[in-house]
Amino acid sequence: MNKTAQSIQSAAAGGTFHIEEIFPIVDGGRYAVKRIVGEPIAIWADIFRDGHEVIAAAVVWRREQDQDWQRSPLRYDVNDRWGGSFVPDQVGRYVYAIEAWTDEFATWRHSFELKLKAGQDVTLDALEGAAMLTKARAGGDTAAIIQRHCQAYLETGEPEPLLTPELRDAMADSQARPDLTRSPPLPLMIDRPRARSGAWYEMVPRSQGTTPGQHGTFRDCINRLPDIAAMGFDVIYFTPIHPIGKTNRKGRNNALTAEPGDPGSPYAIGGAEGGHDAIHPELGTLADFRAFLAACKLVEIEVALDIAVQCSPDHPWLTEHPDWFRRRPDGTMRYAENPPKKYEDIVNPDFACDDAGSLWNALRDVVLFWAEQGVKIFRVDNPHTKPLPFWEWLIHEVQLQHPDVIFLAEAFTRPKVMQGLAKLGFTQSYTYFTWRTQKWEIEQYLNELAAYPMREYYRPNFFVNTPDILPYHLQSGEPWMFKSRLALAATLSGTYGIYNGFELLEHEPIPGKEEYLNSEKYEIKVRDWDQPGNLKPYIRDINRVRRANAALLQTSNLRFVGIDDSNVIGFVKQSVDGSNTVAVAIALSRDYHEVWFPLGDVQIETSHGLSNVAVLENLITGERVPLEWGGVRLRIDPNRDPALLFRCLA
Numbered sequence: 162m163n164k165t166a167q168s169i170q171s172a173a174a175g176g177t178f179h180i181e182e183i184f185p186i187v188d189g190g191r192y193a194v195k196r197i198v199g200e201p202i203a204i205w206a207d208i209f210r211d212g213h214e215v216i217a218a219a220v221v222w223r224r225e226q227d228q229d230w231q232r233s234p235l236r237y238d239v240n241d242r243w244g245g246s247f248v249p250d251q252v253g254r255y256v257y258a259i260e261a262w263t264d265e266f267a268t269w270r271h272s273f274e275l276k277l278k279a280g281q282d283v284t285l286d287a288l289e290g291a292a293m294l295t296k297a298r299a300g301g302d303t304a305a306i307i308q309r310h311c312q313a314y315l316e317t318g319e320p321e322p323l324l325t326p327e328l329r330d331a332m333a334d335s336q337a338r339p340d341l342t343r344s345p346p347l348p349l350m351i352d353r354p355r356a357r358s359g360a361w362y363e364m365v366p367r368s369q370g371t372t373p374g375q376h377g378t379f380r381d382c383i384n385r386l387p388d389i390a391a392m393g394f395d396v397i398y399f400t401p402i403h404p405i406g407k408t409n410r411k412g413r414n415n416a417l418t419a420e421p422g423d424p425g426s427p428y429a430i431g432g433a434e435g436g437h438d439a440i441h442p443e444l445g446t447l448a449d450f451r452a453f454l455a456a457c458k459l460v461e462i463e464v465a466l467d468i469a470v471q472c473s474p475d476h477p478w479l480t481e482h483p484d485w486f487r488r489r490p491d492g493t494m495r496y497a498e499n500p501p502k503k504y505e506d507i508v509n510p511d512f513a514c515d516d517a518g519s520l521w522n523a524l525r526d527v528v529l530f531w532a533e534q535g536v537k538i539f540r541v542d543n544p545h546t547k548p549l550p551f552w553e554w555l556i557h558e559v560q561l562q563h564p565d566v567i568f569l570a571e572a573f574t575r576p577k578v579m580q581g582l583a584k585l586g587f588t589q590s591y592t593y594f595t596w597r598t599q600k601w602e603i604e605q606y607l608n609e610l611a612a613y614p615m616r617e618y619y620r621p622n623f624f625v626n627t628p629d630i631l632p633y634h635l636q637s638g639e640p641w642m643f644k645s646r647l648a649l650a651a652t653l654s655g656t657y658g659i660y661n662g663f664e665l666l667e668h669e670p671i672p673g674k675e676e677y678l679n680s681e682k683y684e685i686k687v688r689d690w691d692q693p694g695n696l697k698p699y700i701r702d703i704n705r706v707r708r709a710n711a712a713l714l715q716t717s718n719l720r721f722v723g724i725d726d727s728n729v730i731g732f733v734k735q736s737v738d739g740s741n742t743v744a745v746a747i748a749l750s751r752d753y754h755e756v757w758f759p760l761g762d763v764q765i766e767t768s769h770g771l772s773n774v775a776v777l778e779n780l781i782t783g784e785r786v787p788l789e790w791g792g793v794r795l796r797i798d799p800n801r802d803p804a805l806l807f808r809c810l811a
């Protein structure tokens with residue numbers, strides 16, 4: 162039997178040690194902290210016990226499904242605070258805990274040295290120390306070291322051999338730990354880097370064709386790949402690709418009745434041809450979809466699919482599982498809504514139905530089906546309108562089999578609910594960025610996202626627009642504003658996205674609303690992707706700069722700088738390993754700006770240690786600007802480019 166495991170005390174249940182203020186942690190350990198594979202995880206905790214004993218501590222960790230713990234020592238810092246780190250080398254769910262125990266030999270050694278210093282008689286103490294060596298549990302070289310020191314003491318009777326650092330280190334790992342105390346296990350989610358950073362391109366696949374009025378196919382989507390790859394996008398996100406219902410099909414501009422030939426909303430999932438695991442026949446076959454995935458792989462683009470739980474009234478589940486759906490007192494279907502929006506063409510399964518277990522399993526199997534085709538990113542539509550325990554369960558179930566799967570929560574709702582979804586397991590989350598336009602509110606929002614505790618579990622995905630949202634500030638169609646919003650999203654957040662048409666400055670709203678007129682949610686579009694004045698070169702440059710600067714591929718190491726202009730926002734970002742620092746200034750109004758950008762207190766890593774910034778290198782033009790008086794004077798002409806992006810050099 163494993164003696165160490167047998168004797169572990171629980172810090173939570175009155176063990177010898179107090180293990181407190183553990184970092185990182187989310188809600189006392191109820192939810193997982195999120196980190197990226199291969200990166201060191203800094204750990205700390207306050208650890209203490211009664212008396213003057215010498216304490217030792219370690220962090221232990223393992224993947225949820227493994228038995229054996231791995232260990233890494235913690236070092237004493239100051240004021241009973243201990244710290245250390247470890248590096249998980251695989252993606253997946255982990256647990257970690259803090260262990261503390263008394264190092265009895267180190268305790269003996271410490272008091273022995275104090276007595277020696279005070280000139281006290283230590284004859285008996287030396288014998289006690291030597292006796293400890295005889296009880297050591299060591300093998301190999303360590304056993305030999307202990308034996309050699311013990312012998313040297315016995316031969317001379319002098320205590321010096323008992324006090325060598327070599328013996329201290331050998332004994333540290335060779336003693337029984339009867340008071341070993343462990344904190345409760347804390348959950349940790351280790352994701353791949355795409356969970357934290359990526360440039361997303363959202364598109365409606367049926368609108369990727371070239372013949373007006375003709376339904377686009379996956380082949381057409383393949384043809385679009387060179388264009389999308391050239392802009393530097395990492396993820397293509399498809400709105401739903403499944404058969405679309407006919408009953409209550411929506412017409413153009415959200416009309417409640419469709420005209421003949423109207424394709425319907427792709428979110429009205431399910432028809433005679435199948436449901437959530439089927440493909441809309443006009444897009445192609447499953448083989449065509451797989452061909453699209455393979456073509457994306459060649460240009461290093463990942464595919465994200467939409468998971469929308471709802472069903473059109475023609476979805477096979479309505480006949481196969483009528484008990485999953487609720488009817489109103491008059492016998493009619495209860496259509497979906499996200500008040501005040503009404504979705505008359507869909508019904509939501511009833512999560513409170515008697516057979517909810519089979520519904521949960523069916524939805525999990527849908528995600529597993531697509532994951533098995535090779536889709537590893539899912540954008541989940543309106544998760545906040547379904548039971549939160551369901552999502553926690555589903556994400557866990559899927560990640561047990563596919564730990565590399567990423568879930569993005571499309572919830573635009575109350576802050577605590579959005580945070581709750583992130584805590585329970587969503588890898589990334591939509592945000593309020595789309596509506597944050599003033600300098601003070603952007604700073605306030607980012608300071609919240611980038612700071613503890615949100616940065617431990619909430620990974621933002623900043624969309625500048627979506628098929629549902631044409632924000633008021635884009636409705637004038639002015640290129641400088643589109644550029645400013647793109648630059649903000651792409652540099653403030655590790656992950657950001659555009660919905661296609663943004664690059665073409667599409668901006669015609671339904672009057673008085675933040676919605677697109679003639680939205681492609683209800684009709685097939687054919688666009689000229691090379692239309693004069695398009696923003697593709699600008700997007701390409703911004704994505705190129707992002708890829709080359711790790712500082713921009715995360716959200717947390719961000720600091721705003723004081724700029725004396727309420728329409729210019731400035732910030733500095735540093736990569737997780739400290740090797741890359743960027744400085745960014747972005748205009749929020751169209752007028753010409755001349756501002757002082759202070760960098761005096763920014764320190765960067767160099768091969769000689771920390772250093773002040775001496776030079777800024779413009780990441781678009783390559784031009785280098787030396788710092789004077791701890792800063793630089795910047796001139797921003799938004800009509801040319803509202804954003805200035807620099808790498809900080811020593």
Ligand SMILES: O=P(O)(O)O[C@H]1O[C@H](CO)[C@@H](O[C@H]2O[C@H](CO)[C@@H](O)[C@H](O)[C@H]2O)[C@H](O)[C@H]1O
Binds near residue numbers: 411415471503629
């Ligand atoms: O409610 P949200 O603003 O979060 O929007 C998301 O979910 C909607 C429902 O799934 C979806 O709405 C679209 O599909 C509906 C069903 O076909 C249709 O009735 C709506 O008119 C249409 O906008 C929306 O696109 C999605 O982002």
